Amino acid sequence: MAEINEEGVNFESPYDGTQSLLTPEKSIQIQNAIGADIIMQLDDVVPTTSKDDKRMEEATYRTTRWLDRCLGAHERPNEQNIFPIVQGGLIEDLRRLSANLHLERKVNGYAIGGLVGGEEKKDFWKMVFLSTNLLPCDKPKYVMGVGFAVDLVICCALGADMFDCVFPTRTARFGCALISSGQISLRRKRFRMDFEPIEKNCSCSTCKTYTRAYLHQIVSTEAVSCSLLSVHNLNYQMQLMKGIRESIKVNKFPEFVQEFMTNMYPDKNYPQWCLDALQSVNIELK
């Protein structure tokens, strides 16, 4: 459905087969019209699971060439910020190269892209850490596509500042609610007689009014359930990020991570990649 060449990305409509070419210039023209504060360069992304190192190298260099075309086409530089995207797949040298090339451009923040595409977590965290280490301390670093609670906490530990993900709302539409010990699927029969809120002490409007039993009744049938669970899941994630910020302010981030991980893994069966990632920034889990 999409074909990539130096000029841009050629999309084919799944409806009528018509072609439309998205060039770096066109992508910025559209984003200038939309008017968001942060806009993204068009990048050439190769799946991290790809074995084609040559293609990965081409994509890494092309991403920087497209970055320059995007910056050149930007018509509202005083109002909108283009974030370059660090690419390079899982190849350390390419990641380093991509970050270093982008560092030469005058921008207000950076994205770390091309991850969360099915790669192993032990590779994922290393690429995040490598990238955050190369990018400047005084600019925001945005890891694209991260939305699982554990990933958010670990990436923050590794020096990331911003995230975006469809996860909390998409999983809500599938009937899943996020809670401090992970997540629950309200479709499950065991919630039929459960008259507790999704999570006790949760401050969201859904938990103040509705029981798991009622949500169980409507999850697969009523659109309202999507709204109610989205409200809860977004509140969950906002509270999580707030907790991270507050703990950093009072110099208690390691304690926060410990408490968070204890809730997620009460039997202390922490995934190895989490232990490794946290160890790299001197956080030891008990």
Added chain:
Amino acid sequence: MDPTQFSVVTGDKSNGIPPTNGPRLGSLKHSNSQVVTPAFMYYTKYGSVPYISREVFEKIVPDDQALFNFPLPTCLSFYQPLKEFKRGLNSFVGLEKYLSCCSINDYAVDTPQGYNKKDNVAIKTKCGNQLINHEKYMDIIEVFKPTMYVTLSISDINLDSSPSAIEKSVNISNRLFKSCLERHHQSEVLKQSCVIAPIQGGYNVQERIRSAAFLSEYHNDILGFLFDGFFTDGTIVEEIPSDLILPVIDKTMEYLPYDKMKIIFGAWTPSLIIDLINSGVDMFDSSFPYITTERNSALIFDYNLKYKNESIIMDISNCETDKNVDNLNEYEICLTNTSHFEKFVPIKDSCTCLTCKKHTRSYIHHLLVSNELLGSILLTIHNLHYFNQFFKDIREVLTNANSN
């Protein structure tokens, strides 16, 4: 706490004898809640207004005065959990502070006929038909604890129903009414709940009268009457001609006590709603705005209401400017129509709803064609607001007529 009471506030009482027909203002009171009629119940599916959480509903209807209708086909599955929950249906679905009514049919969807067995009524749920007798039904009502409920009945009658089917529906419904009422009187839990008597008889005036006359004998035991059994397919109610239904309503009305609430459910057009109000109907439901939303349309009709010769007269003067739009009917515009692609205006200029204050037709068009849930949410906000305003205006005309 007293159970709910209905009283007629105004009507034509020129000669001292209250007439049976004619538009009137009424008041439905239950502890701190009051709903002034003519009004409508908010249609729900599985305990919620479709697309709208209670939290959003409060923004559309800021005062707490609302009455919700819970059709059994989408609420029956709540019975088991509610038996254990014990606090009733309203509380379970998050609508504790509002009034509620339980009814037998889902009046906004198409429902297949039949499958009833003697005095067992087939409730058509998404998990198949469930046969309910009056004992089971009253068990359910005792657990649901609604403010009011329609007694169990056979009402799957439409324009094509045979005389014998109509006769049978009257016989069984009358019998079921008596059984439910007996059980109601014995029930301690239902002291706070009121009974609505469903009048059957299809389009056969004689049968309607037979049903109405029978039920009217119990007028001291009931809060109101429901004109039931006119259709089985909720999505085609708008197509039922007024000259078929109005004479039946008018004739039947003569056999009903004046001071009881008269209810009719279904997506009748605004014009027919006015006719029905003129015939003395007090209460409707929000099937019409729901069905409008379901076909991606928004209510926009301009109306002018007058009170003349003891009735309300509505002029519809549509000034919808986009002449190229092929409107479905005079009440609405379809927002998936490509003519709205670059219309950077609200659905309705003068509308004060949340949707019209913030969003353009172009944006809603975009949401709807991309199948985004928010499209239906924004449409529901507008359509409910518009329908609500329509009824407010009707009440205002009646209030003014009364004070003159």
